[in-house]
Amino acid sequence: MHxxxxxxxxxFTFVFPGLAFFLFMFVAPVILSFYYSMTDTIAPGLDVxxxxxxxxxxxxxxxxxxWLSLRNAILLGLGFVxxxxxICIFFAIMLDRIGGKSEKWFRTIFFIPCVISVVVISRMWxxxxxxxxxxxxxxxxVIGLDSLQHVWLGDPNTALGSLLTILIWSGFGWGLLFYxxxxxxxxxxxxxxxxxxxxxxxKLHWKMTIxxxxxxxxxxxTLAIVTALKQMETVYLTTNxxxxxxxxFVAVYLYNQAFAASQYGYANAISILFILVCLLATFVxxxxxxxxxxxx
Amino acid sequence: MRPSRKWxxxxxxxxxxxxxxxxxxxxxxxxxVEASGFFTDKxxxxxxxPQWHNYVNAWVDGKFPRYLLNSVVVSAATIxxxxxxxxxxxxxxxRMQWKGRSVVYSIILLGIMIPIHATLxxxxxxxxxxxxxxxxxxxxxxxxxxxxxxxxxxLTGFMKSIPLAVEESAVVDGASIYRIVFRIxxxxxxxxxxxxxxxxxxxCWNEFIMAYTFISKDxxxxxxxxxxNFAGQYSSDYGSQFAVMVLTSIPAVIIYAIFNEKITKGVxxxxxxx
Numbered sequence: 001m002h003x004x005x006x007x008x009x010x011x012f013t014f015v016f017p018g019l020a021f022f023l024f025m026f027v028a029p030v031i032l033s034f035y036y037s038m039t040d041t042i043a044p045g046l047d048v049x050x051x052x053x054x055x056x057x058x059x060x061x062x063x064x065x066x067w068l069s070l071r072n073a074i075l076l077g078l079g080f081v082x083x084x085x086x087i088c089i090f091f092a093i094m095l096d097r098i099g100g101k102s103e104k105w106f107r108t109i110f111f112i113p114c115v116i117s118v119v120v121i122s123r124m125w126x127x128x129x130x131x132x133x134x135x136x137x138x139x140x141x142v143i144g145l146d147s148l149q150h151v152w153l154g155d156p157n158t159a160l161g162s163l164l165t166i167l168i169w170s171g172f173g174w175g176l177l178f179y180x181x182x183x184x185x186x187x188x189x190x191x192x193x194x195x196x197x198x199x200x201x202x203k204l205h206w207k208m209t210i211x212x213x214x215x216x217x218x219x220x221x222t223l224a225i226v227t228a229l230k231q232m233e234t235v236y237l238t239t240n241x242x243x244x245x246x247x248x249f250v251a252v253y254l255y256n257q258a259f260a261a262s263q264y265g266y267a268n269a270i271s272i273l274f275i276l277v278c279l280l281a282t283f284v285x286x287x288x289x290x291x292x293x294x295x296x
Numbered sequence: 297m298r299p300s301r302k303w304x305x306x307x308x309x310x311x312x313x314x315x316x317x318x319x320x321x322x323x324x325x326x327x328x329v330e331a332s333g334f335f336t337d338k339x340x341x342x343x344x345x346p347q348w349h350n351y352v353n354a355w356v357d358g359k360f361p362r363y364l365l366n367s368v369v370v371s372a373a374t375i376x377x378x379x380x381x382x383x384x385x386x387x388x389x390x391r392m393q394w395k396g397r398s399v400v401y402s403i404i405l406l407g408i409m410i411p412i413h414a415t416l417x418x419x420x421x422x423x424x425x426x427x428x429x430x431x432x433x434x435x436x437x438x439x440x441x442x443x444x445x446x447x448x449x450x451l452t453g454f455m456k457s458i459p460l461a462v463e464e465s466a467v468v469d470g471a472s473i474y475r476i477v478f479r480i481x482x483x484x485x486x487x488x489x490x491x492x493x494x495x496x497x498x499x500c501w502n503e504f505i506m507a508y509t510f511i512s513k514d515x516x517x518x519x520x521x522x523x524x525n526f527a528g529q530y531s532s533d534y535g536s537q538f539a540v541m542v543l544t545s546i547p548a549v550i551i552y553a554i555f556n557e558k559i560t561k562g563v564x565x566x567x568x569x570x
Contacts (some may be wrong), residue, residue, distance in 0.1 A: 004393050004394055004431060005473075005536075006392065007392075007473055011388050014385060014392070015385055017380075017381045017384070018384075018385040019400065019403075020408060021381065021437075021440060021441045022441070022444075024402060025415065025437065025441030026406075026415060026441065027437060028418075028422065029415040029419050029422065030405075030414075030422065033418040036421070044417075045421070047422065076495070079311070097305070098309065106307065106313060107560065109316060109317060110313065110548065111552070112316070112317065112552070114498075115498055115502075115549055116502070116548065117548070118525070119502075119504050119520040119544075120323075120541040120545055123523060124319055124323050125533060127324070133334040137345075138339065162463055169319070172316070177563055178560075181560070181564040184564055185564070198338070230411045232505060233506075251413035254417070264417065270417070271416075273414070274408055276449040277413045278411050279406075279409060282409045284512065
């Protein structure tokens with residue numbers, strides 16, 4: 001048995017393809033990106049001029065947009081953590097309580113937006129929020145709130161909030177599914193015991209379910225932060241960072257720098273810092289929220 | 297739970313479900329409404345003259361069959377590669393004994409955290425150099441690379457729950473390690489494999505930014521692209537645009553409807569066992 005399971009050739013055959021993919025698709029690009037980040041090249045394949053670390057100093061000390069996009073990511077992350085996830089947790093617990101056939105049906109319906117392409121979602125919401133014929137403004141007028149009608153994605157004050165709404169709508173199903181899985185992992189007899197002790201309703205869940213979900217919450221919080229940082233497609237396809245820079249995000253910024261502004265070298269410097277920020281955020285939020293049992 | 301409270305909860309859930317589905321219902325509704333219908337005050341309605349030809353526009357002018365084929369080819373190849381690679385890696389991580397296995401495992405999981413958008417720029421340069429842009433491989437390779445870390449994570453969690461006795465008897469019978477993994481372990485991990493396959497499918501089917509960056513040849517574009525193309529071509533004809541969006545979404549919704557239970561089971565197993 002031991003001999004078969006420590007067969008060196010087999011281990012190599014099993015691990016090598018995956019590792020090769022990782023090296024080719026993650027490590028090599030990062031190294032190449034680091035190289036380009038020290039040049040002022042305008043597009044891949046064109047003249048390469050070494051400029052040392054000047055792209056980085058420019059980025060860290062003179063580029064307001066970069067910091068603005070990080071700020072937006074933090075705001076969005078807070079939105080996820082404070083609004084989306086509590087909603088998901090609430091629904092996960094209630095879904096488990098509702099039971100029977102309807103439990104299955106509601107779970108299925110809530111997840112449907114998650115299987116729709118980001119391109120469809122973005123274009124759909126662009127039209128939903130359109131100031132002239134958008135459904136959202138129409139709905140407001142139907143319920144008599146004409147005064148609230150608005151150019152939702154076109155106003156710097158509401159653009160980020162509108163984006164958060166779109167992302168909460170489209171990401172709700174995944175969050176719900178993970179918390180629901182967590183709730184399902186709690187044995188029913190624990191609830192019985194708590195009820196015998198007199199805990200009911202809201203108090204029962206606050207004192208029992210939430211603490212027992214702590215490992216799942218810990219992982220999900222980290223994912224929420226990283227998701228906010230990585231935000232790209234929905235933004236790119238709806239506001240493209242605008243109006244002004246009110247919805248600027250790091251990934252959108254670097255993409256436009258590389259392919260629209262012909263600042264390929266500079267954009268690679270953003271990429272490198274972007275990776276560092278993501279890894280740092282993962283590390284920090286892992287440390288902050290880590291329960292004692294979960295490993296990730 | 298008391299019946300009255302159950303009833304309240306039910307109503308509340310129904311309302312929220314309606315909010316979740318409303319944008320999609322609206323999309324489907326207005327895909328058969330003529331352009332002027334967009335300016336009515338009605339929210340959802342059956343048009344006097346349903347514009348079914350919007351779907352003809354989408355199918356023919358939107359070159360839907362072509363993009364559909366591309367999406368199917370890319371998704372299928374990615375799923376097969378991802379499953380084979382992840383199952384073998386997960387096996388090596390859970391069962392086989394070798395030095396550095398936890399280190400390699402952590403490295404692979406880093407792939408979940410590294411943003412693909414940061415690797416887009418250098419990958420674009422590399423793919424251009426290797427002639428991978430404008431080819432199916434230019435999508436299959438990065439999609440596989442993105443899917444493998446998460447798939448390995450789920451499969452590793454699941455394999456830990458399979459008793460070792462399964463292999464012991466196979467070894468006594470003289471089965472080779474490859475036979476054990478692909479003939480004995482793979483069928484037992486099927487629930488997790490289905491989860492991995494479906495989530496990989498959804499990633500490939502819906503992915504936009506890599507396709508947008510690596511593919512410029514019309515004949516190779518995938519479905520999310522058809523939506524973009526069409527939006528440019530039929531910029532004022534929202535009905536036809538909506539028809540393309542509905543057509544693009546239908547296959548994903550069908551796949552989800554079929555495998556819905558399995559996804560939940562797979563995620564539950566992965567999330568609980570970590």
